[in-house]
Amino acid sequence: MPFGRRNVFLALLAFGAIVPAFANGYQLFVCNLVAIYIILAIGLNLLVGYAGQLAFANAAMFGIGAYVIGLLQVHLGWPFWAAFPIGSLVAAAVGTLLALPALRMSGLYLALSTLAFAQATQWVFLHWETVTFGAGGFKTPQLSFAPLPIGKPAGLYYLSLILVVLLYLFARRLVRSRIGRAFVAVRDSEVAAESLGIDLLRYKALAFGLSGFYAGIAGGLYSALLNFVAPEGYDLFQMIIQKSTIVVGGMGSIAGSVVGASLIILILELLREVKGFQEIAFGALLVGFVLFMRGGLIVVVRRYLSGWEEPLRLTPKAEAPGLPRPDPQPSVAEK
């Protein structure tokens, strides 16, 4: 399997590791952005693709991470290295609380209530001016990797890259365990999951908490990358970008999250010259994939290359040839 997932990703990682050696500032910035969005996409995919919770609060979690981490530095003078983990945990905690409405609602209703939560978060960012500095946002202190002989852009890039690898492996292992199977069980049939002793609240809370944690980490990296935090970075368009990454990459696929996030950010950067066009292109992309390519690009990859299957168990499978795996269930996308 020369083009199996493992080999391809290792090659990409090797390439990623040498990027700072030749890339200019802008190229490094884009690569860093890709890394951040991979983290976001994996977290969102655990929640939406695996656990089947159609939530639209990920951009808000991303924002909460960025704000908490930024504000701890600005107001309390905390160093980034202390604010970063705390802010990520705060985002995880807020995410976990979102599981409470998810116990009562599903599908569109959950989508709308989490959207309402996201808008409320925007409102807080905008209007709690004494703390959040309002619509203008605020600058975060310049991140320093002081004892290490490395500049901020390359340092932050490597930090992001390491976190991508760790969080990717973390998610990969998780979905191949009884926890991942419980997520998929909750997605595919809540009544059957309960009848097997799977506690819905517990696993919904875990999925929401994990996606919040991933988003919080991404938020910390993002604020450090831009040295700036403002409400508009975490608005509805941000949510659409994140949603696109998993729809395009593949719902219910960790590898798909990587593919989708990379592709979406590259497209986004190519379209940066024409800002108004970004929204149109994204809308079209989302509709196109939902209509014509359920399951995302990962399904195409699996069709032509071997070694891209993502079983929900750890043990290797003695698979009979010619028996395709079930495609990830795209039904959550339009439920």
Add this chain to the structure above:
Amino acid sequence: MSAPLLSVRDLHVSFGGVHVLQGIDLDVGSLEIRGLIGPNGAGKTTLLNAICGMYRPRQGSITFDGTSVVGRKASDIASLGLGRTFQTSQLFKGMTVLENLMTGLHRQTTTDFLSAAFGLRRASEEEVRSEEEARRALHFVGMSEFADRPATALSFGQQRVVEIARTLIGDPKLVLLDEPAVGLSINRLAELDTLLRRIRDQKGVTLILIEHVIRLVMDVCDRVTVLSSGRAIADGAPEVVRSAPAVIEAYLGKELRARNSAS
């Protein structure tokens, strides 16, 4: 018969103003196969759903294995050893057959999310054990060769059997089967008959089944309870129940009998 495994007393379930169950009493002893029959809308599935905690009764008590289960979460009741299957296939569509069965082991396994995510050894050892057990359970129902098929690739009848296996693997004391024979061919029906007996005899599991295929009910059940309009109208051995006037009336209606006796 010692203390019954499942004991339902004066159970009332209502949806809004509709009283679906109006004072059901039901005792099912250990290792019994109990049939639950009745016309459409009699409240059979509602009774099952109330027992496993999906509906909250308005009144009445349900005791399973010495524990009162009214008001408990469905997942907690399942953990007491109460399994069930559904009227429509509720296999997890995004999984293979084997993964479905491994999910059935949820409450037998203990790996928490951190040890899974960090790939600790005991997590992977548990995975290996889970897979072996899932393969054994598939073998028990004679579906070993389907292990790595997507759940959606199975025929309707096969899905039912896998669903039963997925419940059995969790080592339940009592399994509620909601119309297991729906859509099965004659040959498959005979296999199901044998399978149900083997589940009771070899696994020591008590069964309650809702079924419209009367042949299966008469053949496999030790006792039959007949529901009609939310009440239990008859209870006893299959052949006794079959000829009870109240049962004939529930299925065929009063007027027909009246006309018969008039002519």
